[in-house]
Amino acid sequence: MKLREFAQQLGLSPTTVSRALSGYPEVSEKTRKRVAEEAARLGYRPNINAVRLVTGRAGAIGVVMGRSGEFHFSEFMGGLAERLGAEDIDILVSPMDDKDPKGEIQLYSRLAVSGRVDAVIVHSPEPNDERIALLHKLGMPFLVHGRSDTDVPHAWLDIDNEGAIRRATSHLIDLGHRRIAMINGRQGRTFSLHRDKGYRDALQARGIPFDPRLVAHGNFTDELGFRFARSFLEQTPRPTAFVAGSMMTALGIYRAARSMGLEIGREVSVIAHDDVFPYLTADNMVPSLSATRSSMRAAGARSADLVLQLLAGRPTSEVQELWPVELILRESTAPPPQSK
Amino acid sequence: MKLREFAQQLGLSPTTVSRALSGYPEVSEKTRKRVAEEAARLGYRPNINAVRLVTGRAGAIGVVMGRSGEFHFSEFMGGLAERLGAEDIDILVSPMDDKDPKGEIQLYSRLAVSGRVDAVIVHSPEPNDERIALLHKLGMPFLVHGRSDTDVPHAWLDIDNEGAIRRATSHLIDLGHRRIAMINGRQGRTFSLHRDKGYRDALQARGIPFDPRLVAHGNFTDELGFRFARSFLEQTPRPTAFVAGSMMTALGIYRAARSMGLEIGREVSVIAHDDVFPYLTADNMVPSLSATRSSMRAAGARSADLVLQLLAGRPTSEVQELWPVELILRESTAPPPQSK
DNA sequence: GCAAACGACCAAACCGTTTTAAATTTTGCC
DNA sequence: GGCAAAATTTAAAACGGTTTGGTCGTTTGC
Structure with a gap:
C-alpha cells in the first residue's frame, strides 16, 4: 500500500499522514493517534527506498570484515545488531581482501561515496591509519573500534x-x-x-x-x-x-x-x-x-550507541571511550x- | 553529480547515459565507451537509493544472526561477502533474539515486507520450519542453508x-x-x-x-x-x-x-x-x-551464487545442492x- | 523506387516518499 | 462578534534515477 492510498482511506492528505507517522509536532494528537492505529491495522509501512532517496539517509551503518580468522567478529556484530535492531537501522557487511591493501582503501571509498551507509565502523586501526584519513576527508561519519595515533580527529571506543x-x-x-x-x-x-x-x-x-x-x-x-x-x-x-x-x-x-x-x-x-x-x-x-x-559483545553494543550519537550530531571529540579491563x-x- | 548534469556535460540525454551504463543494447558501442570513460573520469555513480526506488530492487540480501555462540557464522559470512562483493550486492545482517521464538517470525516478516532485501538466507532449519513457510507465503525469495522436511518448496544448500x-x-x-x-x-x-x-x-x-x-x-x-x-x-x-x-x-x-x-x-x-x-x-x-x-566459507560463497541464480529466475526446485563431506x-x- | 525495418537517441512519465510554502480552520482576546 | 495569531491541513515541488513511447534519419527487402 502506498502513502497516497492510505491517506485517501483516512480522508487526509499524504503530507499529514507522513508527518503524523514521523512524529512532527504540527499535527494534532487526535489525528496522530488515528493515523497510527490505522497504519497498524492496514499494515501500511513507508517504502524504505523512497524514504532513503528523499531524506538522503541510508538507514544503515557499514562494517568491513577482514578475511583472516576473525572469530571475534561475530561477537562484535552480535552486540551491534542487538542494539541497532531496535532502531530500525541496518548493518551492512562488506568483505575485505586482506591480501590487497589498496583494495581496502578503495572499498572504504566506495562505501563512503555510494550512499549505502550513514556511518562506518573501522576495526583494528593502525597508528597512522589510511582509512581514518580517507573517511575524514570524505566527511563520512565513522567510529573506530580501537584507537589511532593519527592527528585526524576520530571517534573511538577502545579497551585499555x-x-x-x-x-x-x-x-x-x-x-x-x-x-x-x-x-x-x-x-x-x-x-x-x-x-x-x-x-x-x-x-x-x-x-x-x-x-x-x-x-x-x-x-x-x-x-x-x-x-x-x-x-x-x-x-x-x-x-x-x-x-x-x-x-x-x-x-x-x-x-x-x-x-x-x-x-x-x-x-x-x-x-x-x-x-x-x-x-x-x-x-x-x-x-x-x-x-x-x-x-566483545558489549563493545559491539556500545559501538552502536556511539555511532547513533555521532549521527545525532554529537561532536567527534566527545565520542571517545576507554574501557578498563x-x-x-x-x-x-x-x-x-x-x-x- | 547527478545524472542530469553528467548527461549534459556529455551532450547526451539522461536516457542514453542511463542505458549506456546499464548495458542496454539500444546504444551504440561508440557512445557507450565514451560514457563509461567519462563516468570513470568524472566519478559519476548513480545514486543507489534512486535506483532502488525506481527499480524496486533492494540490491541486498538478508542474513539473520542468532544470538548464541555462532562461531561458524563469520566464516559463512566471509564466503558470502567474498562472492557478493563483486556483484555490488549488500549483505544485511539482522539480529535475532533466541529467547523469543515469536520474535524470530516477526523479524523475518519485517525483513520480507520492508523491501530492504531481495532475498533471505535461512540457517539451521527445522524439519517443519515456520520461517520457510512464512517466506514462501510472502513470496520472498530465500535460500536455506541446510534443509527442511516441509512440503513447502525451498531452495537449499546442505552438506551430507x-x-x-x-x-x-x-x-x-x-x-x-x-x-x-x-x-x-x-x-x-x-x-x-x-x-x-x-x-x-x-x-x-x-x-x-x-x-x-x-x-x-x-x-x-x-x-x-x-x-x-x-x-x-x-x-x-x-x-x-x-x-x-x-x-x-x-x-x-x-x-x-x-x-x-x-x-x-x-x-x-x-x-x-x-x-x-x-x-x-x-x-x-x-x-x-x-x-x-x-x-563453511565455501558454503557461504556458493550460497551467494545460488541466491543470485534464484534472483535471476532459476526455479526453486532446481536450486538444491547436497555436498559430500x-x-x-x-x-x-x-x-x-x-x-x- | 518505395515501404518497412532498424539503429540511435530523446522527452516525459513515473517510483513513493518528505518537505516547502500556502491555504484553511481554530483559538484567544477585546 | 470581529480580527489577528496560532494551530492544522494541504497542494505541489523536490529527491535522482529508469523506462515507456516516441522521433528522426538510414538501411534493407522486394
Missing part, C-alpha cells in the same frame, strides 16, 4: 590494552617470574603496540631487561600460538610464563606446553586476553585460564617452579 | 550430514569400537536429525544396539562438550569413542578425557565435524583430530584398548 597487559605482566612478575614471553597480535596494529608497551613498562618498572627473543606477533590462531610457544620453550633458559593475545593463542600455548611435557600452572604460567565467547570459556579450560577480560586470576598462573 | 556421520561411525566400528558416544547439535534442527540418523544407521548395519544414554544434544560449545563427555566417561562400561558435532565440542571432549587421565587416540577415540576455521585447525590439535570436513583420519582415532 596497555593497562591490561601491564597488570597481567606485573602480576606474573609478582609471582616471581622473570622470563615472560609475549605472543601479541599483528604487528603494526595500535592494540598490539599498546600491549607491547604495557608489557615493556611492567618489565622496566621492576628492572627486568626486555628480551626481543621473547616477543612474537601474528594473527590470533591456535597454530601460531602453538608454534611461537614451542619455539620459546625450546630456548634455554626457557620462559616460565606467557602473556597471550587471545583465547586461540592460549589454546596453542597449552598444547605446546603439553607436547613438551610441561604442566601449565606449575611449570608454565599463562595469562591470555579473553574477549568472552559463549563457545570457549577461560574458566572451563584445564587448568582454568587466568585472563584479562573484556566483552578486568584481570581474572585462575589456575594457569602460579609462581615459577624454582622459587616454590 | 547423514553420510558424513555414518561414515565416521562406521569407521569407528571398523576399528573395533562398540560403545560409541555421540555429541550432537541442538535438538530439533534438521542437521542434528540427519546426523542422528547417520549414527543409528551405522550402528544398525553392524548389529550394534542403540543406547540412548550415549547420545546428547546441545549448542556447540567447549563447555557442553566437556560436560557431556565427562558424564559419558563416568559410565561403566565407558564409551571408547566419540562422534562430536563441532571443533569446540571436540576441545571439550579432549579436556574431559585428559581430566580423567585418559589418552586420546589410545584409550578414547574422537571424530568431530570440522567446518574449517583459520584459527582452529584439526590438524594442529594434539593428538591431531580425525574429522569430517566441509568448508570428506572424512580425514588423523591420530585421534585408533582401535579401542582391549582389542589392541
Whole structure:
C-alpha cells in the first residue's frame, strides 16, 4: 500500500499522514493517534527506498570484515545488531581482501561515496591509519573500534590494552617470574603496540631487561600460538610464563606446553586476553585460564550507541571511550617452579 | 553529480547515459565507451537509493544472526561477502533474539515486507520450519542453508550430514569400537536429525544396539562438550569413542578425557565435524583430530551464487545442492584398548 | 523506387516518499 | 462578534534515477 492510498482511506492528505507517522509536532494528537492505529491495522509501512532517496539517509551503518580468522567478529556484530535492531537501522557487511591493501582503501571509498551507509565502523586501526584519513576527508561519519595515533580527529571506543597487559605482566612478575614471553597480535596494529608497551613498562618498572627473543606477533590462531610457544620453550633458559593475545593463542600455548611435557600452572604460567565467547570459556579450560577480560559483545553494543550519537550530531571529540579491563586470576598462573 | 548534469556535460540525454551504463543494447558501442570513460573520469555513480526506488530492487540480501555462540557464522559470512562483493550486492545482517521464538517470525516478516532485501538466507532449519513457510507465503525469495522436511518448496544448500556421520561411525566400528558416544547439535534442527540418523544407521548395519544414554544434544560449545563427555566417561562400561558435532565440542571432549587421565587416540577415540576455521585447525590439535570436513566459507560463497541464480529466475526446485563431506583420519582415532 | 525495418537517441512519465510554502480552520482576546 | 495569531491541513515541488513511447534519419527487402 502506498502513502497516497492510505491517506485517501483516512480522508487526509499524504503530507499529514507522513508527518503524523514521523512524529512532527504540527499535527494534532487526535489525528496522530488515528493515523497510527490505522497504519497498524492496514499494515501500511513507508517504502524504505523512497524514504532513503528523499531524506538522503541510508538507514544503515557499514562494517568491513577482514578475511583472516576473525572469530571475534561475530561477537562484535552480535552486540551491534542487538542494539541497532531496535532502531530500525541496518548493518551492512562488506568483505575485505586482506591480501590487497589498496583494495581496502578503495572499498572504504566506495562505501563512503555510494550512499549505502550513514556511518562506518573501522576495526583494528593502525597508528597512522589510511582509512581514518580517507573517511575524514570524505566527511563520512565513522567510529573506530580501537584507537589511532593519527592527528585526524576520530571517534573511538577502545579497551585499555596497555593497562591490561601491564597488570597481567606485573602480576606474573609478582609471582616471581622473570622470563615472560609475549605472543601479541599483528604487528603494526595500535592494540598490539599498546600491549607491547604495557608489557615493556611492567618489565622496566621492576628492572627486568626486555628480551626481543621473547616477543612474537601474528594473527590470533591456535597454530601460531602453538608454534611461537614451542619455539620459546625450546630456548634455554626457557620462559616460565606467557602473556597471550587471545583465547586461540592460549589454546596453542597449552598444547605446546603439553607436547613438551610441561604442566601449565606449575611449570608454565599463562595469562591470555579473553574477549568472552559463549563457545570457549577461560574458566572451563584445564587448568582454568587466568585472563584479562573484556566483552566483545558489549563493545559491539556500545559501538552502536556511539555511532547513533555521532549521527545525532554529537561532536567527534566527545565520542571517545576507554574501557578498563578486568584481570581474572585462575589456575594457569602460579609462581615459577624454582622459587616454590 | 547527478545524472542530469553528467548527461549534459556529455551532450547526451539522461536516457542514453542511463542505458549506456546499464548495458542496454539500444546504444551504440561508440557512445557507450565514451560514457563509461567519462563516468570513470568524472566519478559519476548513480545514486543507489534512486535506483532502488525506481527499480524496486533492494540490491541486498538478508542474513539473520542468532544470538548464541555462532562461531561458524563469520566464516559463512566471509564466503558470502567474498562472492557478493563483486556483484555490488549488500549483505544485511539482522539480529535475532533466541529467547523469543515469536520474535524470530516477526523479524523475518519485517525483513520480507520492508523491501530492504531481495532475498533471505535461512540457517539451521527445522524439519517443519515456520520461517520457510512464512517466506514462501510472502513470496520472498530465500535460500536455506541446510534443509527442511516441509512440503513447502525451498531452495537449499546442505552438506551430507547423514553420510558424513555414518561414515565416521562406521569407521569407528571398523576399528573395533562398540560403545560409541555421540555429541550432537541442538535438538530439533534438521542437521542434528540427519546426523542422528547417520549414527543409528551405522550402528544398525553392524548389529550394534542403540543406547540412548550415549547420545546428547546441545549448542556447540567447549563447555557442553566437556560436560557431556565427562558424564559419558563416568559410565561403566565407558564409551571408547566419540562422534562430536563441532571443533569446540571436540576441545571439550579432549579436556574431559585428559581430566580423567585418559589418552586420546589410545584409550578414547574422537571424530568431530570440522567446518574449517583459520584459527582452529584439526590438524594442529594434539593428538591431531580425525574429522569430517566441509568448508563453511565455501558454503557461504556458493550460497551467494545460488541466491543470485534464484534472483535471476532459476526455479526453486532446481536450486538444491547436497555436498559430500570428506572424512580425514588423523591420530585421534585408533582401535579401542582391549582389542589392541 | 518505395515501404518497412532498424539503429540511435530523446522527452516525459513515473517510483513513493518528505518537505516547502500556502491555504484553511481554530483559538484567544477585546 | 470581529480580527489577528496560532494551530492544522494541504497542494505541489523536490529527491535522482529508469523506462515507456516516441522521433528522426538510414538501411534493407522486394
